[in-house]
Amino acid sequence: MGLLAVSKTWPAAFVREAAAAGQKAFGENYVQEGVDKIREVARPDLEWHFIGPLQGNKTRPVAESFAWVHSLDRFRIAERLSQQRPAALPPLQVCLQVNISGEDSKSGVAPRDAPALARRIAGLPRIALRGLMAIPAPAADLAGQRAPFCRLRLLFEEMLREGLTLDTLSMGMSNDIEAAVAEGATLVRVGTAIFGERNRS
Numbered sequence: 001m002g003l004l005a006v007s008k009t010w011p012a013a014f015v016r017e018a019a020a021a022g023q024k025a026f027g028e029n030y031v032q033e034g035v036d037k038i039r040e041v042a043r044p045d046l047e048w049h050f051i052g053p054l055q056g057n058k059t060r061p062v063a064e065s066f067a068w069v070h071s072l073d074r075f076r077i078a079e080r081l082s083q084q085r086p087a088a089l090p091p092l093q094v095c096l097q098v099n100i101s102g103e104d105s106k107s108g109v110a111p112r113d114a115p116a117l118a119r120r121i122a123g124l125p126r127i128a129l130r131g132l133m134a135i136p137a138p139a140a141d142l143a144g145q146r147a148p149f150c151r152l153r154l155l156f157e158e159m160l161r162e163g164l165t166l167d168t169l170s171m172g173m174s175n176d177i178e179a180a181v182a183e184g185a186t187l188v189r190v191g192t193a194i195f196g197e198r199n200r201s
């Protein structure tokens with residue numbers, strides 16, 4: 001299982017320190033902060049993942065600077081990323097974000113629409129579709145946390161049976177990592193438990 005260290009809000013020095021301890025993959029939520037930090041850290045051996053909401057007018061810096069995007073939920077955005085991905089770089093690795101708890105306010109494709117969207121995205125030349133990502137609604141106990149991760153895994157397995165080639169289940173953060181691992185996460189995204197509490201003001 002892979003560990004993505006979510007370094008959003010933390011300065012480049014924190015990334016360097018984690019990298020010195022052997023961490024290779026880092027996650028960022030905000031385009032400008034991420035691009036600036038990637039440039040400042042300046043370590044080509046690190047792998048940068050964009051995990052935040054992505055608008056159409058911000059796709060270019062993401063396509064040019066990141067190795068992965070976890071938060072893809074619209075074909076139009078995928079198409080732009082594919083067009084803007086520099087030819088000198090490998091294809092952009094992406095996960096579809098699924099609105100697994102069915103929250104009105106949350107981004108992510110509805111589970112029933114995920115297979116069709118995945119098939120369209122898989123056909124784009126400069127995109128490599130790798131799997132699914134979700135951020136479930138908070139739950140009170142372990143069983144409540146496991147349920148949405150279980151649904152995401154079942155959707156993932158259904159899509160594999162339909163012939164899509166996927167290998168990544170990006171699920172689990174500091175507060176629900178145990179539940180996600182129990183349900184088969186292949187990549188957990190952890191910020192607070194590595195770097196400490198972010199300033200929430």
Ligand SMILES: *Cc1c(COP(=O)(O)O)cnc(C)c1O
Pocket residue numbers: 006008029051052135173174175189190191192193
């Ligand atoms: C901030 C964030 C994380 C990490 O959250 P923690 O609770 O700090 O571990 C993981 N995934 C996404 C999409 C995030 O925005």
